[in-house]
Amino acid sequence: MGKATEIIREKFTEFILDHHENGGDETVIIKPEGLLKVAKFIKTHPELDFNILMDIAGVDYLGREPRFEVVYHFYSMRRKARLRIKLPVSETDPEVDTLTVYWKGADWYEREVWDMFGVRFRGHPNLKRILMYDGFEGHPLRKDYPFNKRQPRIGPIN
Amino acid sequence: MGLRKTVTGIFGQESFVTTRLDSAIGWARKYSLFLYPFVTACCGMEYMSISCAHYDLDRFGAALPRFSPRQADVLMVVGTISHKIAPVLHRIYEQMTEPKWVVAFGVCTCTGGFYDNYATVQGIDTIIPVDIYIPGCPPNPHTFLQGLMMLQEKIQKQKQEY
Numbered sequence: 001m002g003k004a005t006e007i008i009r010e011k012f013t014e015f016i017l018d019h020h021e022n023g024g025d026e027t028v029i030i031k032p033e034g035l036l037k038v039a040k041f042i043k044t045h046p047e048l049d050f051n052i053l054m055d056i057a058g059v060d061y062l063g064r065e066p067r068f069e070v071v072y073h074f075y076s077m078r079r080k081a082r083l084r085i086k087l088p089v090s091e092t093d094p095e096v097d098t099l100t101v102y103w104k105g106a107d108w109y110e111r112e113v114w115d116m117f118g119v120r121f122r123g124h125p126n127l128k129r130i131l132m133y134d135g136f137e138g139h140p141l142r143k144d145y146p147f148n149k150r151q152p153r154i155g156p157i158n
Numbered sequence: 159m160g161l162r163k164t165v166t167g168i169f170g171q172e173s174f175v176t177t178r179l180d181s182a183i184g185w186a187r188k189y190s191l192f193l194y195p196f197v198t199a200c201c202g203m204e205y206m207s208i209s210c211a212h213y214d215l216d217r218f219g220a221a222l223p224r225f226s227p228r229q230a231d232v233l234m235v236v237g238t239i240s241h242k243i244a245p246v247l248h249r250i251y252e253q254m255t256e257p258k259w260v261v262a263f264g265v266c267t268c269t270g271g272f273y274d275n276y277a278t279v280q281g282i283d284t285i286i287p288v289d290i291y292i293p294g295c296p297p298n299p300h301t302f303l304q305g306l307m308m309l310q311e312k313i314q315k316q317k318q319e320y
Contacts, residue, residue, distance in 0.1 A: 132277075133242045140276040148275060152241045154248055155284045 001024035004048055004083050014040055017088070027084040032096045035087060039102055042074060042083065050074035050083055053099060056109035058117035062143035066092040068119055072099070089119055098124040116141035166207055173281070183318040187231075187257065188310040189219035194230035194249060199237030201264035204296035218306055222267050228251040233286075238266040239279045247260045251286045259309060263302065268293050 001009075005019045005026045015034030020027050030038055042050045052075040059069040066088040087096055098121040099106040108122040111130040118139035121127055127143040129136065133153060138145050151155045197205060215221040222231040227250045239247055251260065255320065262282055265271040268291045270280035282288060289312060292305040 129315070131242075145276070151276070152240075152244065152279065154245050155279065 004028075004042070004050075004081065007045065007048060008038060008042065012039060016090050025084065026080045027086060029086045029088070032087045032089060035099070036097045036101075037084065039072075039099055043102055046075065048083075050076045050081075051104035053079060053106055053109075054082075056106060056113055058098075058113040058141070060117060060141065060143045065090070068094055068117060070096055070113060073084075073157055094118060095122055096118040097122050100124060115139065118142065127151055160208065161316050163274065171290060180318045181314070183320055184279045184314040187318070188313040191218070191220040191232050191309075192222055192224045192230045193220060193232045193234050194227050194250070195223050195234050195236060195253070196247060197234075197236040198239060198243065199264075199298045201266070202235045205234070205236045208302050210272070210297045213303065215306075218303075218310065220306060227251075228255060230254055231258060232258045233258065234263055235260065235267045235282050238264075238271070238273055239282055239285075240277045241279055242280040244276070244279050244285055247282065247285065248285050259313070261292060261305065261309060262288045263292050263305075264297060265293045271295060273284055290294075 001019065002021045002024070002142065005021065005028055008028055009016050009019070010147060012030070012034055015038060016028060017030040017031060028038075042048045054073040054075050056073075057071040059071060061067055061069065068089040068091065070087045070089055071085075072085040074085065075081070076083075094117075098110060101123070102122075102147070107125070108130055110124055111127060113119050114121065114124075114127055115129045115131050116139055120149045132140065134150055135153070138149075163268045184272070195202075195209075207213070209221065209223065217310060227233070229256075233251055233254060235247065251258075260282075262268045265277075266273060266278070270278050274280070279285065290300055290305045290309045294301050297305075
């Protein structure tokens, strides 16, 4: 178990579902309700100091419950260390808390995850599509989005 | 003196030539092409190399890019066209003054290429008329030069509006 995982597990035993480590990069899988607390903790704790939110990704595990996963990648400039936090999200209510309150850069990442996977972010200041256009129906990176479905703005449906 | 010699050298002693007006206008138009580069993707790199000194588009009178569609003759569509940008491309085409021609540069503009997905227009000819298709991913510069010469041939032979 890595150092960051240990510190987080000590503080938030009730939120941790699983954890693993590969090549010095740690991954912690937590319950969605613990996200805000854990995020604030790893940003402010002097021994963790993950001050950069590098990316947010969505994953669709169609057929599994919970179906979706939201993956956060953190980086500590001072410690040159990385941390990945994964959140299982259910299909019936795909909603997690926004991280824009701690990292302003989360804004566009969360819009992208909403656009592509349809996961909502509670408290996001401007949650609208970022890559697709207004009027586009559905979320194209979901595994059950028909691969040959076309929604052109002009021209024929080719 | 030198000029007179040249003129008689080309046209003979008569110093004039006869032609059809259509043919003369076509000859003038095909050697003064102002390109509008609508560059959206990686094909742009190849287009940049083509439009620089090494391949010397000035040989064809097509070296000057105009970044206003109102001053351009040839719409060069270079790169993948997504459904999101499709109305913009259509608007640019409508803003160009007649006579105008469209070149589809790269396989993405010709057919959509391997982007057979929710985001990509499957060939720009579903939106605007295309005169010359230049396939390739990206097209070889010589492929482009051949396409340009084919466009010139087409301009020369077409019925000229004036």
